[in-house]
Amino acid sequence: MQQSELDFINTLRQSSRYIEQHRGKTCVIYLPGDFISSKDSISQLSQDIGLLYNLGLKIVLVMGASPQLDLAFTEAGIDWKLHHQFRITPTELIPVFQKTIGLLRSQLEANFSQANCLQPNPPTLVSGNWVIAQPKGVIDGIDFQHTGKLRKIRHQAISDCLDSGQVALLTPIAYSLTGEVFNLNTLEQACEMASAISADKLMVYGSQLQLKELPKQLSVPQLNKIMLKPANDEQSRLLKQVSYSCQNVKRIHLMDQTNPSALLLELFSRDGSGTLIFSDRYHQLRPASIEDVGGILGLIEPLEQEGVLVKRSRERLELEIDNFVVIERDQLIIGCAALYSNDENMAELACLAIHPNYQGQELGSELLKAIEVNAVKMKANRLFLLTTHTHHWFIEHGFNLADISVLPNKKQSLYNYQRQSKVLVKTL
Numbered sequence: 453m454q455q456s457e458l459d460f461i462n463t464l465r466q467s468s469r470y471i472e473q474h475r476g477k478t479c480v481i482y483l484p485g486d487f488i489s490s491k492d493s494i495s496q497l498s499q500d501i502g503l504l505y506n507l508g509l510k511i512v513l514v515m516g517a518s519p520q521l522d523l524a525f526t527e528a529g530i531d532w533k534l535h536h537q538f539r540i541t542p543t544e545l546i547p548v549f550q551k552t553i554g555l556l557r558s559q560l561e562a563n564f565s566q567a568n569c570l571q572p573n574p575p576t577l578v579s580g581n582w583v584i585a586q587p588k589g590v591i592d593g594i595d596f597q598h599t600g601k602l603r604k605i606r607h608q609a610i611s612d613c614l615d616s617g618q619v620a621l622l623t624p625i626a627y628s629l630t631g632e633v634f635n636l637n638t639l640e641q642a643c644e645m646a647s648a649i650s651a652d653k654l655m656v657y658g659s660q661l662q663l664k665e666l667p668k669q670l671s672v673p674q675l676n677k678i679m680l681k682p683a684n685d686e687q688s689r690l691l692k693q694v695s696y697s698c699q700n701v702k703r704i705h706l707m708d709q710t711n712p713s714a715l716l717l718e719l720f721s722r723d724g725s726g727t728l729i730f731s732d733r734y735h736q737l738r739p740a741s742i743e744d745v746g747g748i749l750g751l752i753e754p755l756e757q758e759g760v761l762v763k764r765s766r767e768r769l770e771l772e773i774d775n776f777v778v779i780e781r782d783q784l785i786i787g788c789a790a791l792y793s794n795d796e797n798m799a800e801l802a803c804l805a806i807h808p809n810y811q812g813q814e815l816g817s818e819l820l821k822a823i824e825v826n827a828v829k830m831k832a833n834r835l836f837l838l839t840t841h842t843h844h845w846f847i848e849h850g851f852n853l854a855d856i857s858v859l860p861n862k863k864q865s866l867y868n869y870q871r872q873s874k875v876l877v878k879t880l
């Protein structure tokens with residue numbers, strides 16, 4: 453078999469579990485105006501939405517249009533203003549506003565029709581008045597006029613639309629109950645919509661500036677930490693807005709709008725392509741079982757070769773598997789640690805390792821905490837370990853350097869003087 457065929461089969465196998473996971477799930481996707489201004493991005497997206505639709509996902513698209521509106525107003529010779537980053541929309545802008553959004557919507561529908569013409573079951577893109585607007589009002593003495601804010605969402609109506617097999621499209625246009633036209637911020641709409649319909653995922657395309665230096669995954673506490681010191685104002689605005697929807701939406705994905713494959717990579721590969729903000733637990737910390745031996749070996753063997761960990765044979769690992777706890781993510785063992793009891797109320801921590809791709813997310817600290825809890829349950833009052841490379845990390849986690857003489861007698865007699873490991877002890 454050729455390498456390309458093998459790669460294809462492996463990729464298909466790897467993604468099959470995600471195909472099953474995502475079937476029937478609801479996904480709100482935010483498309484900023486910059487993203488839809490690229491013809492290539494839109495035609496790729498239209499095809500990908502067709503694929504997702506046929507894999508059973510329910511999809512709401514929320515289309516922004518800031519750069520297109522800026523251009524349309526400038527071309528019409530209309531002087532438009534921003535206040536606190538929000539556009540003021542006077543009555544005379546409304547016809548140009550409606551015309552620009554109508555045109556964009558039509559272009560998107562045309563792309564959809566073309567991209568999905570060969571699909572046996574092509575999705576239909578529909579828009580409707582699911583979002584009810586109200587005036588943003590007068591702020592700092594400035595009347596925002598037809599700039600609106602979201603008043604309510606007809607969530608049952610949009611859920612019915614998705615259940616009937618259609619892809620829903622929201623635009624910046626929304627109407628008040630008095631029949632007035634309003635210009636609504638679309639990122640806000642996407643977040644509120646995802647919350648209102650309890651979407652499984654909110655997927656947000658953003659600029660490289662907005663995504664600058666963001667890690668691959670963020671728990672909500674980590675997100676809050678970054679929001680205290682964002683890389684720039686653009687990032688701050690994006691993170692603040694999406695953080696509002698964290699309560700009802702379990703997973704928010706931030707994707708690079710310049711990467712046309714970002715959506716599929718994010719949904720169907722283990723590590724995705726952007727940043728995942730999760731409010732549920734994305735990984736599982738649990739006692740190891742015999743089925744985990746292969747996964748643990750895969751994790752620790754490279755560290756054994758580097759001399760960071762002491763070599764353990766498969767047989768020894770099988771015998772000692774009950775001493776281990778592991779962190780599993782999407783059926784991959786990404787962390788492990790072992791605990792050994794001792795007669796002298798001193799328990800030993802060993803074999804702590806986190807997969808290099810997942811380091812720096814406090815998973816090591818989480819494993820250490822779990823080991824400490826287990827050690828206390830074993831009635832140990834001190835935890836010790838031997839390390840050649842990592843003593844600083846342990847000192848930062850409450851351990852102190854100690855002399856070999858503090859070790860339990862049996863451990864002292866086995867001490868390998870060639871390895872010159874440092875001894876660290878923590879009182880529990």
Ligand SMILES: CC(C)(COP(=O)(O)OP(=O)(O)OC[C@H]1O[C@@H](n2cnc3c(N)ncnc32)[C@H](O)[C@@H]1OP(=O)(O)O)[C@@H](O)C(=O)NCCC(=O)NCCS
Nearest residue numbers: 803804805806811812813814815816817839841842844845
């Ligand atoms: C040590 C280890 C378990 C930490 O896991 P982790 O999930 O990355 O840990 P955390 O996210 O809680 O901590 C990350 C911090 O530890 C620091 N760190 C990682 N290895 C370190 C080391 N050897 N010495 C000092 N600091 C270290 C990182 O630089 C990072 O610092 P920052 O927060 O200032 O950026 C992981 O780096 C690992 O598996 N290392 C290789 C195996 C190993 O040394 N095991 C211990 C043998 S007993």
